[in-house]
Amino acid sequence: MKILVVNVNTTDAMTSLIGARAASAAAKGTEIVPLTPFFGAESVEGNFESYLAAVAVMDRVVAYREKCGDDFHAVILAGFGEHGREGLQELLDVPVLDITEAAAHVACLVGRTYSVITTLDRTVPLIEGRLLLAGLHTQCASVRASGLSVLELDKSPDLAIDSIVTQATHAVELDGAEVIILGCGGMTGLDEAVREATSVPVVDGVAAAVKLAESLVSLGLSTSKVRTYATPRPKQLRGWPLR
């Protein structure tokens, strides 16, 4: 089984990090193909950058398909709280997983409520919006910001863990969260440390998405094509793909 794991920003180091985490979660026999978009922001922390990422991810997957064929079995959109999943679902026949929703679905299986710990305060509304659209908001106790930007996470992992643990503890004690979700692709791999500090289950969206992707493929299920995610109608497109 081959799964494309597409980063939403243009920072290769983060693609590597995400790819490694995906690989570590993957079953034997699952091949992970990490991809970096050809254009966009070095980190995604707002709507402008997120919309750009939505298109860049679709563009990147289409480029992959043109060059390497469609021998992949699932695609993972590895940006937390980002736009774009619905578009990929229209373009592809294989399952598309988004790490935000994958994490929330898994969290609901191990606790009554969950909180998301994300980066900057400005990304909180995006995450809340994506959870609302997916119908996953009702069990969400809170979305809290650690105050560190995506790129700072990478530079200062210890500081990152500290600030995430602080917010995670508030989420459990003040908001009633029973599970913590790491709300940024760049936090991937920190789950173990946060779990030890908080003693509640900690869900990493990349790992969750890999297991759910494998599950869907194994169940023979893929995106319904009857309405929302129907294949785009044949029509004139100007300037697509973009790169």
Next chain:
Amino acid sequence: MKILVVNVNTTDAMTSLIGARAASAAAKGTEIVPLTPFFGAESVEGNFESYLAAVAVMDRVVAYREKCGDDFHAVILAGFGEHGREGLQELLDVPVLDITEAAAHVACLVGRTYSVITTLDRTVPLIEGRLLLAGLHTQCASVRASGLSVLELDKSPDLAIDSIVTQATHAVELDGAEVIILGCGGMTGLDEAVREATSVPVVDGVAAAVKLAESLVSLGLSTSKVRTYATPRPKQLRGWPLR
């Protein structure tokens, strides 16, 4: 990996059916242990029977653990729309999956909305209630009854498929459903036939629960014990276990 799959009624044939479906979905290396409760109704179609089943399932798992040890890695409550999952989660340290919620989570990954096709009209409110409690109701387009009882499903598979397909078609065309969930443990195995007839993804809760259970075990995640599902406090219990 060993997964206990517990039927909610006392009909052994149904336990076998469910066990076989679970086994067919399981990964290589996953052992499925089907269990039938020691007491309860021959089929569960209402609150009285469902509450009885909730306790009978907990009783059965406890009996298994006493006799065979706790070498199992997950438990699946194989009744659709039934009470009891929360109690099992308190009693156990391993993940507990309920086929209702497992099916709904998986359905949300492959479509924007889903409908459940169940047996008798009287079970519709139970299912709606369980989805509401789990926060899975927002993407539920409808819960429709086929009009066949649980035991009739078993006796007349062709009739069952017909009535399920009829309701599934209404769900897709009238209610806007993009995915169909088979809303009864006794419908397990009919997914392929219904999928062919309706051309939308059809989710079987037993198979879905097996893959999600395997996923949780693989991710090293189990039920949060901080609040809702904390282990029962040590106290005097009269008459437990019941059998």
Next chain:
Amino acid sequence: MKILVVNVNTTDAMTSLIGARAASAAAKGTEIVPLTPFFGAESVEGNFESYLAAVAVMDRVVAYREKCGDDFHAVILAGFGEHGREGLQELLDVPVLDITEAAAHVACLVGRTYSVITTLDRTVPLIEGRLLLAGLHTQCASVRASGLSVLELDKSPDLAIDSIVTQATHAVELDGAEVIILGCGGMTGLDEAVREATSVPVVDGVAAAVKLAESLVSLGLSTSKVRTYATPRPKQLRGWPLR
């Protein structure tokens, strides 16, 4: 008029307490019959115990009916936030009242919002779930835990009043509650003391349920049998009743 008031735990002293409160609220001519389940936990503070109580209460009422006849006019499930009301409604033709919902309905008649003060934090989600299922959550300002277990309430009434008053005051001042509900059968009788301390109306679920039961009987109304609470279909039951 005869009303069965069924405790959810096996502590006889608590049955007596509840029975006395019910009797003090009852109209002249209303006979209160307090009942203790034959099995279950000495106090109910979680899902496992609550599911067990649900079945034990049904079992107890059926035993009463078999022994003493069905000359009773209503049944009150005297556990706060517990499972089981729906099952009793299926089994019986007379009205079934649950003290959680009775308290919430009455609270809504005397204030725009209410808060529930319960025992341990772990029971908060059960209460919230029951209110949600009954559609009574929208006016609920908060469910707060006093931190005392059910049995501690009984042992230290002064401490109990203190801790309940503290949380009730927070509910009124911080959460906007206009009415306080005593969220545990074991708190029954403390309403006057809490009212004096907080100067908002305080609702005792047992008393509320008695008056509502009398009201329904007087109005000639009982549970609708068309769908959710239809009488169980005749079928093979193994091991029922349990004692």
Next chain:
Amino acid sequence: MKILVVNVNTTDAMTSLIGARAASAAAKGTEIVPLTPFFGAESVEGNFESYLAAVAVMDRVVAYREKCGDDFHAVILAGFGEHGREGLQELLDVPVLDITEAAAHVACLVGRTYSVITTLDRTVPLIEGRLLLAGLHTQCASVRASGLSVLELDKSPDLAIDSIVTQATHAVELDGAEVIILGCGGMTGLDEAVREATSVPVVDGVAAAVKLAESLVSLGLSTSKVRTYATPRPKQLRGWPLR
């Protein structure tokens, strides 16, 4: 115990009808005092008339109090879906019941869902709005109009029963209602006939309100005065009371 039952329109015959129904539901020892407003519409079927009624009812109760003293124990606002209850609650220290909410609370005690059958289509939104504000909408399956105006109900009781039964049957069969509420003060007394025709419980708001009022008085509960329904601050009022 003395209960004021205030009609919302100026049609004396309807006041008599409502008063008689209230008296028939009242316990021995409860005195019902029916009152007709001094101004307003002959029937209330819209917002303009309903706001006018809200003020006219307050005005009428104040006039009663000035003339006859405040020896009454509760007040019932006997208009279905009308404005005004909150104002009365501010002005009075005794419990105030509104037949809309009384009916809905009682309906929820005997069924999972209820439908309201009202008069003209134009009054449906008012009723929905009142239920929403009171947090009673979640269990409301539908509000259906019989198509007969308030005054036509009075003139043609047989036609009224027919049209109400038709809509009640649709509510049960199409909307999933388990209980029917008669959604107009002028329908009072038709409950028995509709119950016979539909075989589901039928709630008359006037009767329900009387029993709930008696219950509150017996429980020693009245409107919370801490916030929403606090007594109006002393201030200059021009032209009040109006008559």
Next chain:
Amino acid sequence: MKILVVNVNTTDAMTSLIGARAASAAAKGTEIVPLTPFFGAESVEGNFESYLAAVAVMDRVVAYREKCGDDFHAVILAGFGEHGREGLQELLDVPVLDITEAAAHVACLVGRTYSVITTLDRTVPLIEGRLLLAGLHTQCASVRASGLSVLELDKSPDLAIDSIVTQATHAVELDGAEVIILGCGGMTGLDEAVREATSVPVVDGVAAAVKLAESLVSLGLSTSKVRTYATPRPKQLRGWPLR
């Protein structure tokens, strides 16, 4: 274009203030006609006073129409969180704007969430209720009380600004508000000062309503008459108009 701007209380100074603010927001060619009701309270801070205002405003507009003709193009109900808009909509063919809803609609155009800063705590539930009925509550982060009564605002503008700014700052920092709405007709004109202090957009309901009224007139749109706001049916009215 002529717009009637109707105060909800009987304090002429406040009518002048509101009229001046409306005039300053109006386009060239828009004439503002400020009106004071003939009866009611000197300030409106609760349901009793608000219901009285609802009728007094309708009465005042009807009196204006009888005396001056119906050459006006829109009516603005200039009380924040008050009852009555729906009744005016039934009585009139021209657009009716309520400053509560006008402010909320405009706030949603310039931010994801808004908070309302009002006067006394007791008016918070009225405002929340009006926003709920209008479907404008989902983006409302909070309704906060400054603690100053309507008339105190007028007497101590500096104190008013201080207390409003304090609550507005809390709303932005603690509740996540992105826009502030001045929640009292008497606060009109303070928007600039509050904006400077908080650096978020501040919406004055009177100004907002004037621009929306002009917009509707320019678009040729007025109240739909098909159902909720249909013209009252011809019927006998006793004592109307009241003055």
Next chain:
Amino acid sequence: MKILVVNVNTTDAMTSLIGARAASAAAKGTEIVPLTPFFGAESVEGNFESYLAAVAVMDRVVAYREKCGDDFHAVILAGFGEHGREGLQELLDVPVLDITEAAAHVACLVGRTYSVITTLDRTVPLIEGRLLLAGLHTQCASVRASGLSVLELDKSPDLAIDSIVTQATHAVELDGAEVIILGCGGMTGLDEAVREATSVPVVDGVAAAVKLAESLVSLGLSTSKVRTYATPRPKQLRGWPLR
């Protein structure tokens, strides 16, 4: 005042149509600048195309600004139910209006409920999602598809009116809509014909957005920059702008 009105597709004729409608709604002194994106689909009827449009619109506005300066006062995103408004709000300091939300806000001012009539069934979920995110779904009675694609609307205006009128009539009679919104930029200008046929107010999103844009500018209000729509942080962007 200068307002940029940006089409979401690459069909110049549709840009002209939208521009003309905007100009006809604009106040004297308001200049409308219609813009066509440099890339994207000839019509937007799904998520892939809509995400592409979101980026293409941002790209087009940035290009305009680079070439012509930032002397414009507001921007209108003239695609119904499309992604992208939030990104534009981050990039710009002037107000950004989206025709979906503008239409819904205006509809709520003239009726209690509204329905949207759109093109193909596949676009219904996008519109519902955008209304949900903006908190405008609660008064939405339905979103109905006429069955005609965007480009067919243009080719067969008579057929378009027929199919829109048919669905609008269903919306009013079956769904309880009191106002109709034309749910496609390409339907702009058909409002008068539909209004005549249905006798309810019909809102054209382009015209509504123009009036709301003028209102915001006149009120001195623009997008709040404190959180959701804060200006993007300075960071490395690869490949932007795209053309």
